[in-house]
Amino acid sequence: MSTVKITKEAFGSTSAGDEVDKYTLTNNAGVSVEIINFGGTIVSIHAPDKNGVTDDVISGYDNVAGYENNPPYFGALIGRVANRICRGKFTLNGKEHQLAINNSPNHLHGGPQGYNMQLWNASVEGSKLILHLTDPDGRENYTGTVQVTVTYELTEDSALSIHYQAKTDQATPLNLTNHTYFNLGGKASPNIYDHLISIAADRYTPKDETCIPTGELAPVDNTPFDLRTPVLLKNRIPLVTEGPPGFDHNFCLNGEGLRCIARVEHAASGRVMEVLTDQPGVQLYTGNFLDGVRGKSGACYQQHHSLALETQVYPDAINQPQFPDCVLKPGEVYDTTTVYKFSCS
Numbered sequence: 001m002s003t004v005k006i007t008k009e010a011f012g013s014t015s016a017g018d019e020v021d022k023y024t025l026t027n028n029a030g031v032s033v034e035i036i037n038f039g040g041t042i043v044s045i046h047a048p049d050k051n052g053v054t055d056d057v058i059s060g061y062d063n064v065a066g067y068e069n070n071p072p073y074f075g076a077l078i079g080r081v082a083n084r085i086c087r088g089k090f091t092l093n094g095k096e097h098q099l100a101i102n103n104s105p106n107h108l109h110g111g112p113q114g115y116n117m118q119l120w121n122a123s124v125e126g127s128k129l130i131l132h133l134t135d136p137d138g139r140e141n142y143t144g145t146v147q148v149t150v151t152y153e154l155t156e157d158s159a160l161s162i163h164y165q166a167k168t169d170q171a172t173p174l175n176l177t178n179h180t181y182f183n184l185g186g187k188a189s190p191n192i193y194d195h196l197i198s199i200a201a202d203r204y205t206p207k208d209e210t211c212i213p214t215g216e217l218a219p220v221d222n223t224p225f226d227l228r229t230p231v232l233l234k235n236r237i238p239l240v241t242e243g244p245p246g247f248d249h250n251f252c253l254n255g256e257g258l259r260c261i262a263r264v265e266h267a268a269s270g271r272v273m274e275v276l277t278d279q280p281g282v283q284l285y286t287g288n289f290l291d292g293v294r295g296k297s298g299a300c301y302q303q304h305h306s307l308a309l310e311t312q313v314y315p316d317a318i319n320q321p322q323f324p325d326c327v328l329k330p331g332e333v334y335d336t337t338t339v340y341k342f343s344c345s
């Protein structure tokens, strides 16, 4: 029986007048995670540093209005299809789909009414926060009604696990992720330059100027994308200059099954985050487009303030048959888990 507690309180209401609740998951190790049912969004993660001082290590806003206008997708659940679909087009079972172009010239993160903009039904079962969404046939021009359940659970060893399950009544691409941005230095830490990162990936997916993969699975050897041994981001970000400096790339993860795929460490605070997933890919995004976004308690998030590790199937997989399959069919169960585990060095 878990000793992790979950409490519930009001967080405000949407512009449409729907009430939003905030759930707080707290363990005995000093970690607490706040999640709202709007977008299934993680709004704070407090974790202790090496001296036992707890601080918020993620970016976000103070209120629902912030999350209703959230171009960086801070903290949110992302679907029906995370990442980009080339020009918003795909063909499945002979039917052509044209999706919204919300990241010109491509479709990004499920479109303007993606899962980050939906009010999820929430329930608590012991130490689990269970969120449910019915994503109807035709929303954002996707085919099929998808029933999605996302279960958040915090453990006493400070692992926040996100378990995604879904079923559909018609074949559909599906790629779910969470878009939390981390800065392990806490609220006052201005950027991620002093974060040490490693990602267990021998290959990555190079992309064109619109961020769509070229289709190649390129070896990381002798490139800035070789993160197999830890690197300080301040030494690597300036070497990745295809767009604004920094990473916004999918890494093809080594191995299979639930495994540790990335580690982030902030030496000054001693905070460490390990990422485990059973997914084939992860998007490392170093906040390249943050440009003074106003956030929690008057924060102003500048470029490279925080980083996201978005576990996923590779971007544009629906149009790239050599990539891992992203189609969910009737009768199948989509089932995937990602874990963010916090500790101190």
Ligand code: GLA
Binding pocket: 071, 072, 073, 083, 103, 108, 211, 248, 283, 285, 289, 308, 310
């Ligand atoms: C993803 C994308 C980025 C950016 C962010 C949101 O990580 O890959 O290019 O669009 O979402 O700002």
